[in-house]
Amino acid sequence: MSKEIKLMETKQYDDEIDLYELIEILVRHKWSIVVTTILCTLLSLGGALYVRSKTPxxxxxxxxxxxxxxxxxxxxxxxxxxxxxxxxxxxxxxxxxxxxxxxxxxxxxxxxxxxxxxxxxxxxxxxxxxxxxxxxxxxxxxxxxxxxxxxxxxxxxxxxxxxxxxLADVIAKEKLLKSESLEKTKLEIENIQNEILDIFKKDSDLRALKPEEKMNYIASKYPDLNLRKSEQEKYYNTYVNELVKLDSLNDKxxxxxxxxxxxxxKGQSKAKLILAVGIIMGLFLGVMVAFLKEFIDGYKRRYK
Missing domain, CATH: 3.30.70 (Alpha-Beta Plaits)
Incomplete structure (x- = not known):
């Protein structure tokens, strides 16, 4: 029973990886690792430079x-x-x-x-x-x-x-229309004022009234005229305010x-990433080459 246990322990030790042996293999084939890493680095450097040159x-x-x-x-x-x-x-x-x-x-x-x-x-x-x-x-x-x-x-x-x-064209067009409407309104107000002056000349009842009573008299006796006057004054004020508003838009x-x-x-390229991956891949492939060479050397020794 003790012999079987010893055989199992011996087999277990044989299956374990000897870290020192792995290090010895890497040191023994260090130049293969270095050369492989350098080759991969040069290739990745070329790729990185190409990618960088093509990055807009x-x-x-x-x-x-x-x-x-x-x-x-x-x-x-x-x-x-x-x-x-x-x-x-x-x-x-x-x-x-x-x-x-x-x-x-x-x-x-x-x-x-x-x-x-x-x-x-x-x-x-x-x-x-x-x-x-x-x-x-x-x-x-x-x-x-x-x-x-x-x-x-x-x-x-x-x-x-x-x-x-x-916007400037629309404002200019609107200003032209409002200005034309304002001029028409001015003319209409002047006509109404002339009509009022004629009434003052022709209506003898106005002479006995005080100045503040005369407009009330005209408003009551000539309601249509007074209504036209109020409407035109309202239009006048509206057009003036709209023109002022349009003028204020010049700053906008x-x-x-x-x-x-x-x-x-500067365009962001992947040149640095490509170079870093190349170096890492070079090291990895170098290690793989080292173990492959060790395997081949051991195979040759066994069959000599």
Missing amino acids: NYLMKSILIQQDTYGLKGVNKINIDTILLQDRNVERILEVEPIKAEYLENTPKEQQNMASQRKFLQDMLTISKNDKNPEEISIKTGIIADENSSKNVINTYIDILREQDN LDIIKETTDIYFV
Whole structure:
């Protein structure tokens, strides 16, 4: 019974991994580990540099769109989501020659159409709203050809947004209409005043009345005239107030405000991650090569 226990213990010890032996194997094949690690590191370095070279950099600009119709009819709603859906806007942005050349170079001739142009610009441009304040808009574009061309793309996009803003035109139109109505009202008030003067001249009963009683007399004796006078004065005051309100909107005509200049943003690449993974994989493969060589050497020794 004791012999069987000893045999089992001996077998158990044989199955256990000898840490010192593993270390000896790694030290014995250290150059294989070093060479494998260096090779993998160089390969990953090359991959990292390639990925880094292909990672686009960006230009960004922030704007603020504070739009209000101010109760006016016909004011366009500025919608950043529809800019690139309009063919004329796509064509206008592609008037930037280096960007157009990049599109033509990277798009097969048989695929060059409005749909591919739109997709090209949609991939190039990223328009985003601030979650906390939807009025804050960020315009980001990849540097496709050069920085100046990308700046032109951003500026063209903002120009298109500004052209959607017709508030100044609507205000000018409203001011013209209100001014014309005000002039007509003035003429009507003058006519009423002339009629009152004629009444003063012709109606002898007015001569015996005190000044404050004369208007009450006219109001009671000529109610239609008094009603016309009240209506026209009401219109006059309304038009004057509306013109004052329209004039006060002049300071609010700049709906699109540029809150930052165009600034450079470096693209985030995975170069560092690729290099780190390469080094780790190199060490792992180096250890595997060391154990494989040890296995082959042991196999050869057994069969000599």
